[in-house]
Amino acid sequence: MIAFVTSFRARALARDWDYHVWLLERTILSMLAQSRGKCHVLVACHEVPDIALARDPRVRFLSVKFDPPARNNDDMCVDKVLKLTAGARWALAHGFGYVVFSDADDLVSNRIGGYVDAHRGENGWYSASEMFYSYGGSLLRFFDIPGTSAGPCVIVRSDLLSFESPPFSGAWTDILVAGGEANYLDLLNRRGETVNVLAAIGLGHYRRFMADAGHALKPLPFPANVVINHPDSTSFVAGGIGSYCQAPPRRSAFREYLSRMKQRASWLPTLRYATPSLRQEFLIPANHDIPARYRATGSIFWR
Numbered sequence: 004m005i006a007f008v009t010s011f012r013a014r015a016l017a018r019d020w021d022y023h024v025w026l027l028e029r030t031i032l033s034m035l036a037q038s039r040g041k042c043h044v045l046v047a048c049h050e051v052p053d054i055a056l057a058r059d060p061r062v063r064f065l066s067v068k069f070d071p072p073a074r075n076n077d078d079m080c081v082d083k084v085l086k087l088t089a090g091a092r093w094a095l096a097h098g099f100g101y102v103v104f105s106d107a108d109d110l111v112s113n114r115i116g117g118y119v120d121a122h123r124g125e126n127g128w129y130s131a132s133e134m135f136y137s138y139g140g141s142l143l144r145f146f147d148i149p150g151t152s153a154g155p156c157v158i159v160r161s162d163l164l165s166f167e168s169p170p171f172s173g174a175w176t177d178i179l180v181a182g183g184e185a186n187y188l189d190l191l192n193r194r195g196e197t198v199n200v201l202a203a204i205g206l207g208h209y210r211r212f213m214a215d216a217g218h219a220l221k222p223l224p225f226p227a228n229v230v231i232n233h234p235d236s237t238s239f240v241a242g243g244i245g246s247y248c249q250a251p252p253r254r255s256a257f258r259e260y261l262s263r264m265k266q267r268a269s270w271l272p273t274l275r276y277a278t279p280s281l282r283q284e285f286l287i288p289a290n291h292d293i294p295a296r297y298r299a300t301g302s303i304f305w306r
Contacts, residue, residue, distance in 0.1 A: 012079075109156075
């Protein structure tokens with residue numbers, strides 16, 4: 004069995020709590036829609052939302068006791084790591100063979116469960132590609148993830164997950180410091196909590212971390228996620244680089260405008276129509292099933 008593990012934002016950090024709850028419902032439904040293989044969904048959170056899915060036997064909400072973070076990227080990333088750690092520990096304690104880390108506002112492919120079931124015993128996989136979408140739109144943007152980075156979905160055999168307690172040290176902390184994330188690491192240390200190292204190293208580094216540990220991950224042969232662009236995404240919260248974001252280059256306003264226009268033009272060949280098959284694979288709702296206030300709140304060209 005596989006356990007999808009995600010972290011849900013605290014109410015105090017959400018500009019629109021009802022919207023985040025709606026996003027979470029869509030995420031959970033996509034996780035449960037696997038075409039093959041048994042799965043469970045673990046949501047680590049400060050407050051359990053009052054939704055029907057909370058009573059589904061395949062869904063488990065784990066209430067954390069530590070304080071919510073400050074509203075800055077680094078501290079919110081630390082909060083996310085602690086919640087993913089809680090979910091990973093629960094999955095290990097209950098005998099799940101694979102753990103899947105994914106975000107609480109994104110959709111996942113219904114092919115993941117079958118792919119893992121057909122390749123049991125392998126170390127795991129990372130998302131080498133993804134698609135961006137804004138609810139209510141008719142287009143998605145396909146993105147091949149460059150270099151050694153990866154998408155927000157990672158699948159790891161559970162016996163390969165490791166945990167460490169502060170003060171943190173070793174090769175994985177050196178990777179973070181070299182990547183300019185010393186402030187994030189300092190905040191993680193100050194929380195005084197045991198963390199799952201894979202969650203802590205973040206999507207920018209976990210491929211290298213697993214390879215260095217002798218447990219290299221393979222790329223998934225299909226996009227694992229539809230990343231939902233919306234204005235209250237952690238990716239757009241100011242205040243630091245964080246383990247899950249890269250600092251944007253600093254440019255003048257005019258150069259930034261030119262760069263964006265050039266970038267958008269280069270993205271035109273990557274656009275995909277939201278076909279019925281794509282909607283079924285990622286459980287993208289039909290536009291008439293999306294509340295009007297949640298339609299077109301973002302843009303596929305944001306990132």
